[in-house]
Amino acid sequence: MIHLSNAAATERAGAALASVLSAGMIIALSGDLAAGKTTLARGVLRALGWTGVVKSPTYTLVEHYLVSSLYFYHFDFYRFMNPYEWETAGLAEYFRSDAICLVEWPERVAGLLPPPDAELVLTHREHTATGRNLSIYSATSAGERCQSAIAAVLEHSPVKP
Numbered sequence: 132m133i134h135l136s137n138a139a140a141t142e143r144a145g146a147a148l149a150s151v152l153s154a155g156m157i158i159a160l161s162g163d164l165a166a167g168k169t170t171l172a173r174g175v176l177r178a179l180g181w182t183g184v185v186k187s188p189t190y191t192l193v194e195h196y197l198v199s200s201l202y203f204y205h206f207d208f209y210r211f212m213n214p215y216e217w218e219t220a221g222l223a224e225y226f227r228s229d230a231i232c233l234v235e236w237p238e239r240v241a242g243l244l245p246p247p248d249a250e251l252v253l254t255h256r257e258h259t260a261t262g263r264n265l266s267i268y269s270a271t272s273a274g275e276r277c278q279s280a281i282a283a284v285l286e287h288s289p290v291k292p
Contacts, residue, residue, distance in 0.1 A: 132265065133285055141174065141265075145176075145177075146175070152231050153273065157245055159234050160251050161237060162253035165255075166253035167263050201230070206233065206234045207236060209236045211239040214240050214243055217240040248270060250270070
């Protein structure tokens with residue numbers, strides 16, 4: 132588990148993640164409301180060169196960013212009440228080999244989402260008003276690179292699943 136002391140540390144974790152992202156990757160981003168998921172996504176996008184506004188796609192379901200020669204899709208499935216809304220929303224077509232997909236609230240699509248390379252879980256720190264904890268679980272070698280890059284930047288050892 133990695134402690135993120137503030138929003139800047141959360142954005143640094145996102146920037147570290149960006150350094151190892153490549154086309155075709157899927158990153159699942161879980162956590163409670165206001166745990167810092169969109170802040171981490173903002174760090175990823177800033178590191179990839181995006182200078183515009185980065186907002187939570189809670190109401191739009193997906194925000195699309197063209198960075199360099201990559202398509203970057205930021206999803207938020209918080210409003211899904213039924214996992215099968217995934218199928219009727221037509222979002223599967225975004226998960227392509229030329230795109231990076233960052234998915235907030237992946238548990239809301241209960242196994243219908245393609246398997247992620249890495250899952251990042253942000254949680255509020257108990258008994259304190261500041262900071263977050265970040266746990267990283269990798270499912271592929273690309274996910275392991277994500278885990279190592281974040282740990283290296285934040286000067287912590289990688290978390291073992």
